[in-house]
Amino acid sequence: xxxxxxxxxxVGQRKRERERVRVSVTERVVCILNFWPNTSFPARFSCxxxxxxxxxxxxxxxxxxxELIGTGMLVFLGCMGCVKTDLFVNNHLQMVLNFGxxxxxxxxxxxxxxxxxxxxxxxxxxxxxxxxNLQMALAYxxxxxxxxxxxxxxxxxxxxxxxxxxxxxxxVTLPHSTVTAGxxxxxxxxxxxxxxxxxxxxxxxxxxxxxxxVAIRFxxxxxxxxxxxxxxxxxxxxxxxxxxxxxxxxxFASNWIYWxxxxxxxxxxxxxxxxxxxxxxxxxxxISNEKLRHLEDVQLS
Numbered sequence: 001x002x003x004x005x006x007x008x009x010x011v012g013q014r015k016r017e018r019e020r021v022r023v024s025v026t027e028r029v030v031c032i033l034n035f036w037p038n039t040s041f042p043a044r045f046s047c048x049x050x051x052x053x054x055x056x057x058x059x060x061x062x063x064x065x066x067e068l069i070g071t072g073m074l075v076f077l078g079c080m081g082c083v084k085t086d087l088f089v090n091n092h093l094q095m096v097l098n099f100g101x102x103x104x105x106x107x108x109x110x111x112x113x114x115x116x117x118x119x120x121x122x123x124x125x126x127x128x129x130x131x132x133n134l135q136m137a138l139a140y141x142x143x144x145x146x147x148x149x150x151x152x153x154x155x156x157x158x159x160x161x162x163x164x165x166x167x168x169x170x171x172v173t174l175p176h177s178t179v180t181a182g183x184x185x186x187x188x189x190x191x192x193x194x195x196x197x198x199x200x201x202x203x204x205x206x207x208x209x210x211x212x213x214v215a216i217r218f219x220x221x222x223x224x225x226x227x228x229x230x231x232x233x234x235x236x237x238x239x240x241x242x243x244x245x246x247x248x249x250x251x252f253a254s255n256w257i258y259w260x261x262x263x264x265x266x267x268x269x270x271x272x273x274x275x276x277x278x279x280x281x282x283x284x285x286x287i288s289n290e291k292l293r294h295l296e297d298v299q300l301s
Contacts, residue, residue: 060136064143066113070106071147074118075244076154077102079171083163096230100223107215119238120144121262125196125270129203129278141240148244156248169249173234173242173258181257184233188261191225192237193269200273205281237262 081098084090107116115131117123120141127137152171156164164170175184198221201207202214222237229235236242242258 060139063114063136064139066110067117067140067143068147068150070110070114070116071118071144071240072151072154073106073109074102075148075151075171075241077105078241079152079155079245080159082171083159085163085166088163092230093227096223096226096235099226100219100221103222104215104219107218111215114140118144118240119262120240121192121196121238121266122199124263125199125266126203128267128270129200129274131203144240145243148240149247152244152248168251168253169245171245172249172251173236173245174254175233175257176231179232181254184254184257185261187229187233188236188257189265191229191235192262192265194225195221195237196266196269197273200270200278204278206279208281233257239263 078099081102082090082095084095103118106118110116115126117126117140123132123137123140123144126132127134132140155170159170168174175181179187198218202211202217225237226235234242236258239259239262242255246252246255
C-alpha cells in the first residue's frame with residue numbers, strides 16, 4: 001500500500017514538472033511572437049510586457065523611416081538624373097521626367113507607410129488639412145531633411161567628382177540670372193500652390209476611392225511643373241530637396257526663396273482648399289455612388 005502511494009506521488013510529481021516545463025516553453029514562444037505587432041497571441045505573460053512595443057509607436061517609427069528613405073531616394077535619383085557634362089549628355093526634358101519618375105517610385109514604395117510626403121511643404125499642407133498632428137508633422141520634416149542629406153551624400157560618394165563639382169554644385173537650386181528674387185519667389189509660390197492643390201484633391205474625402213494611380217499622377221504633376229518652371233528657378237517646390245545640395249556644397253545664396261515660398265504657399269493653399277472646396281462625404285451619397293458603379297459593371301446582353 002505504501003509503495004502504491006509513493007508511486008502515485010512520483011507520477012503526480014512528474015506530471016507537475018512536465019506542466020511547468022510546458023508553461024515555460026509557452027511563455028518563451030509567446031514572448032518571441034509578441035515582437036511582431038500583428039500577432040494574434042495576447043500578451044498574457046509578464047515577460048512579454050517588458051519586450052512588447054505598442055503598435056502605435058511602431059507605426060510612428062515606420063512612418064519616420066518611410067519619409068527618411070523616400071526623401072533620400074527622391075534626392076538620390078532626382079539629382080543623379082541632373083548630371084550634365086561633356087561626357088554625360090543631358091537635357092531639360094530628361095531631367096524633369098527623371099524627377100517625376102523618382103517621385104513616382106518613392107510614392108509607390110512608401111505611400112502606404114507614411115503617405116510619402118517627401119516634402120516639408122506637403123507636410124505643412126497635410127497639417128493644415130488636419131491629416132497629421134503637430135508632433136508627427138515635425139517628425140516628418142526632420143526625417144525629410146535627414147533623408148535628403150543622406151541621399152545627396154550618397155551621390156557625393158558614388159559619382160565621379162567632376163559630375164558633382166559643376167557650377168555651384170550639382171542640383172543646387174538658383175534663380176536664373178535674369179529672374180529677380182521677387183519673381184523667383186512668385187514662381188515658386190505659384191507652382192507649389194498647384195502641387196498642394198493636387199495633394200488636397202487626392203486627400204479630399206470625395207476622392208477616397210480613387211487612389212489606385214496616385215503615384216503616377218504625382219509623378220506627372222511634378223514633371224509638368226518642373227518642365228514649365230525649371231528654367232527660371234529650378235522648380236524646387238521642396239525645401240528639403242534644395243537644402244541638402246546647398247548644405248553639402250556650402251552655397252546658400254537665394255536659398256531662403258526655396259524655404260519661404262513653398263512653405264507659405266502650402267499653408268495658404270491648403271487652408272483655402274479646406275475652407276472653399278473640401279466637403280465631407282454623406283453616407284447617402286456613398287451608397288448612391290456604389291449603386292451607380294454596380295450598374296456600370298453590369299454587362300448588357
